[in-house]
Amino acid sequence: MSSESRAVAAFTGLGLALVAVALAVAHTSREATGPDARPPTASSGAALPPAPSAGAPQYPGYPSETPPSFTQTREGWDFVRREAEIPMRDGVTLHTVILLPNGARHAPMLLTRTPYDADRYGSAADSVHMDMAGAPDVPVEALVGHGYIRVVQDVRGKHGSQGDYVMNRPVHGPQNPTPVDDATDAFDAIDWLVKNVPESNGRVGILGTSYSGFTSAIALYEPHPALKVAVPINPMIDGWRGDDWFHNGAFRQEMLPYIYDQEATRKSSVKWPRSARDDYDAFLEPGSAGELARRQGLDQLGFWNKVLAHPSYDAFWRDQAVDRVLAGRPLKVPVMIVHSLWDQEDIYGAPALYRALEPSDTRNDRVFLVLGPWCHGGWRRDGSSLGAIRFDADTALAFRRDVLMPFLDQYLVDGAPRADIAPVTAFETGTNRWERLRAWPAGCVSGCSIGATKLYLQAEGRAGFTAPAATGYEEYVSDPAKPVPFVPRPVLSIDLDEGHRLWREWLVTDQRAAASRPDVLVYQTDVLTEPVKVAGEPVANLVASTSGSDADWIVKLIDVYPPEVQAQPEIGGFQLPVAMDIFRGRYRESLETPHAIPAGEPLLYRFPLPDANHVFRAGHRIMVQVQSTWFPLYDRNPQTFVDNLFVAKPADYRKATQRVYRSASADRASFVELPVVRP
Numbered sequence: 001m002s003s004e005s006r007a008v009a010a011f012t013g014l015g016l017a018l019v020a021v022a023l024a025v026a027h028t029s030r031e032a033t034g035p036d037a038r039p040p041t042a043s044s045g046a047a048l049p050p051a052p053s054a055g056a057p058q059y060p061g062y063p064s065e066t067p068p069s070f071t072q073t074r075e076g077w078d079f080v081r082r083e084a085e086i087p088m089r090d091g092v093t094l095h096t097v098i099l100l101p102n103g104a105r106h107a108p109m110l111l112t113r114t115p116y117d118a119d120r121y122g123s124a125a126d127s128v129h130m131d132m133a134g135a136p137d138v139p140v141e142a143l144v145g146h147g148y149i150r151v152v153q154d155v156r157g158k159h160g161s162q163g164d165y166v167m168n169r170p171v172h173g174p175q176n177p178t179p180v181d182d183a184t185d186a187f188d189a190i191d192w193l194v195k196n197v198p199e200s201n202g203r204v205g206i207l208g209t210s211y212s213g214f215t216s217a218i219a220l221y222e223p224h225p226a227l228k229v230a231v232p233i234n235p236m237i238d239g240w241r242g243d244d245w246f247h248n249g250a251f252r253q254e255m256l257p258y259i260y261d262q263e264a265t266r267k268s269s270v271k272w273p274r275s276a277r278d279d280y281d282a283f284l285e286p287g288s289a290g291e292l293a294r295r296q297g298l299d300q301l302g303f304w305n306k307v308l309a310h311p312s313y314d315a316f317w318r319d320q321a322v323d324r325v326l327a328g329r330p331l332k333v334p335v336m337i338v339h340s341l342w343d344q345e346d347i348y349g350a351p352a353l354y355r356a357l358e359p360s361d362t363r364n365d366r367v368f369l370v371l372g373p374w375c376h377g378g379w380r381r382d383g384s385s386l387g388a389i390r391f392d393a394d395t396a397l398a399f400r401r402d403v404l405m406p407f408l409d410q411y412l413v414d415g416a417p418r419a420d421i422a423p424v425t426a427f428e429t430g431t432n433r434w435e436r437l438r439a440w441p442a443g444c445v446s447g448c449s450i451g452a453t454k455l456y457l458q459a460e461g462r463a464g465f466t467a468p469a470a471t472g473y474e475e476y477v478s479d480p481a482k483p484v485p486f487v488p489r490p491v492l493s494i495d496l497d498e499g500h501r502l503w504r505e506w507l508v509t510d511q512r513a514a515a516s517r518p519d520v521l522v523y524q525t526d527v528l529t530e531p532v533k534v535a536g537e538p539v540a541n542l543v544a545s546t547s548g549s550d551a552d553w554i555v556k557l558i559d560v561y562p563p564e565v566q567a568q569p570e571i572g573g574f575q576l577p578v579a580m581d582i583f584r585g586r587y588r589e590s591l592e593t594p595h596a597i598p599a600g601e602p603l604l605y606r607f608p609l610p611d612a613n614h615v616f617r618a619g620h621r622i623m624v625q626v627q628s629t630w631f632p633l634y635d636r637n638p639q640t641f642v643d644n645l646f647v648a649k650p651a652d653y654r655k656a657t658q659r660v661y662r663s664a665s666a667d668r669a670s671f672v673e674l675p676v677v678r679p
C-alpha cells in the first residue's frame with residue numbers, strides 16, 4: 001500500500017473511528033434510554049439522530065448495505081420454487097411449498113404434510129446447493145432423473161398455515177367435533193394441486209416420516225381419487241400403546257420439551273428452557289412429570305392438559321389410534337408401510353398399522369411392509385451402520401433406490417414398469433441380509449414355521465429353553481431416587497447435537513452399564529452352538545411381586561456378542577438390545593382402569609415387545625434383563641398407588657422390593673415367548 005493511500009486510509013480510519021465513537025455514544029445513550037433510565041437531554045451532548053422511518057436510511061450519507069428486500073436469483077438452480085396458500089373446505093388456507101424440476105411436464109407429485117415448517121424445504125436457507133437434494137425428507141433418488149414435483153405443506157395451525165392446531169388432529173368424530181381433520185385437509189390439498197399445478201400428470205403420492213407418517217397414513221381414511229400411493233414411514237399410530245407419548249401406560253416424559261416447542265407458538269419459535277446439561281438431573285429434581293410440566297408452563301398448552309386428563313387408555317386415546325380408525329375400511333390406495341427395527345420414537349406404529357390393514361389386502365398386492373435396520377427416520381440417512389452395529393452396506397440407500405423409487409414410480413410415473421417388490425421386504429439383523437417375504441411375520445420365504453418358544457428365566461442368572469427345576473425368585477430394590485438411566489449419563493438433551501446422536505442410537509446402546517446395576521436382573525443362556533432366529537413379536541411373561549402398590553416392569557431381550565470379535569474388536573462382549581419395552585403395572589387388569597397392586601403377591605404381567613427379525617448367531621448368548629425404572633425417558637413410578645401419577649407428591653415415591661419368580665409350574669414361571677423360526 002503506497003504512503004499516500006496509507007495516509008488516506010489512516011484519515012478515513014480516524015474519521016470512521018470518530019463516527020464509530022459517536023455511534024457508540026449514541027448507542028450507549030440509546031441503551032441509557034432503557035425503561036429505567038432518564039431520557040437523554042441536549043445537556044448530555046448526545047444529540048440523537050431522528051428515529052429512522054421504515055426503510056429510509058438512518059444516515060443517508062452512509063446507508064445500510066442490506067437492501068430493503070432481496071430477490072434470490074435462481075440462475076443455475078435445477079428447480080423452481082412456488083408457494084401457495086391452499087384453501088380447505090372450511091376456508092382455512094394451508095401454506096404449501098411446491099418444488100418443480102426445471103422443465104417439468106406431466107410430472108408426478110409427491111406430497112408431504114408436516115408440522116415442522118414447509119418453508120425449510122427448497123428454500124435459500126435450507127438448500128445450500130442448487131438442487132432439490134437439499135430438501136429434507138426427500139428421497140434424493142426421487143428427484144435425480146425421476147422428475148418428481150415435490151410438495152410440502154404446513155398442517156393446519158402450524159407455521160404458515162391458518163387454522164387451529166391440534167396435536168395429531170383426530171379424525172372428525174368423538175374426539176374432534178369439527179368437520180375438518182388431516183384426512184379432509186389431505187383430500188382438499190390434493191384436489192387443489194391436481195387442478196392448479198399444470199406441470200403435473202394428475203397423480204399424487206403422499207409420503208412422510210413420523211408425524212408426517214401420521215398425516216400420510218390418515219390420508220387413507222377417505223382418499224382423494226388422485227391419491228395413487230401412500231408411504232407412511234415410522235408413523236405415529238397410537239400415542240398411548242407404544243408410540244410417542246406412552247408405552248403401556250408409562251409416560252415418555254422426555255417428550256415434554258417436544259410438546260412445549262410444538263404447541264407454545266404457531267411457528268414453534270419458543271423453545272423449552274433447560275436447567276441442566278444432564279436431563280437425569282433436570283427431570284429428577286422436580287419429582288413428578290406433572291410438576292416439571294407445571295414449572296415450565298405447560299398448563300397453558302391444550303395437548304398437555306389433555307394428556308394430564310387422560311393418563312389411561314380411555315376413549316380419548318382409543319378413538320384416535322390410527323390403526324383402529326383405518327382397520328376394516330376399504331383399501332383404495334396401495335400403501336408401503338416403512339418400519340425401523342430400532343425406532344426410538346414410534347416403534348409401535350408401523351407394525352400396528354400393517355396388522356390393521358393387511359387383513360383387507362386379500363390379493364396381497366396393496367399393503368406392503370418394509371423392516372429396515374434403522375433408527376427413527378433412518379431410511380433417509382446413511383444406513384451402513386447404527387451406533388456400533390454395522391450392516392455391511394448402505395441399507396437405506398438400497399431401500400430408497402431398489403424398493404421405494406420403483407414402488408413410487410409404478411403408481412405415479414406414466415408408463416413406469418410394474419415394480420418387483422415383495423409384500424414384505426425385511427432386513428435380517430445378525431446376518432445382515434435382506435429377505436423378500438410374503439407376509440409378516442414370516443421367518444423365511446417358504447418351508448419354515450414360527451413357533452412360540454419359551455425362554456425361561458432360571459436360577460443363578462441363567463436363561464434356557466427348559467423350565468427351571470425349582471421354584472424361586474430373584475429380587476432387587478427399586479429406588480425412585482436412583483432410577484436406572486436409559487442411556488449412560490450424562491443424558492444429554494436431544495436439542496444438543498451430541499444429545500441428538502445419542503437419542504437416535506439409544507436403542508442399540510450397549511446394555512452392560514445396566515447389567516452391572518444391583519437393581520437390574522440379568523439372565524442369559526449358555527453360548528449358542530446353533531443360530532436362533534426370531535421373527536415377529538417376542539412376548540414378556542413376567543411373574544413378579546412388589547412390596548409397593550404400583551410398579552413398572554421393563555423387559556429387555558438382548559444379543560450378547562462373544563467376548564472377542566476379531567472383525568470388530570470394540571464390540572467384544574457387546575450387549576445389543578433386540579427388543580425392549582416397559583409395562584406400567586397398574587394397568588395389568590385393564591389398560592383403561594388402573595388398579596393398585598396387592599403387595600407381595602406374585603402376579604403375571606404379559607406384554608409384547610417390539611417386532612424383531614434377528615438371528616442370535618452361534619457363539620452368542622441370548623440375554624434377558626428386568627428392571628423397574630428407565631429414566632428420564634419414562635417418568636418414575638412412585639411405586640405407591642396414586643390416582644394420577646402426573647400429580648404424585650414427593651412422599652409418594654418410595655423404594656420397593658421387587659421379586660421375579662421362576663418355576664417349573666406354569667403359573668409361576670417367568671419367560672420370554674420367542675417367535676423362533678424353525679426349518
Ligand code: PG9
Binds near residue numbers: 209210214
Ligand atoms: N416422533 C415425532 C412425533 C410424531 C408425532 C407426534 C409427536 C411427535 C416426530 O418425529 O415427528
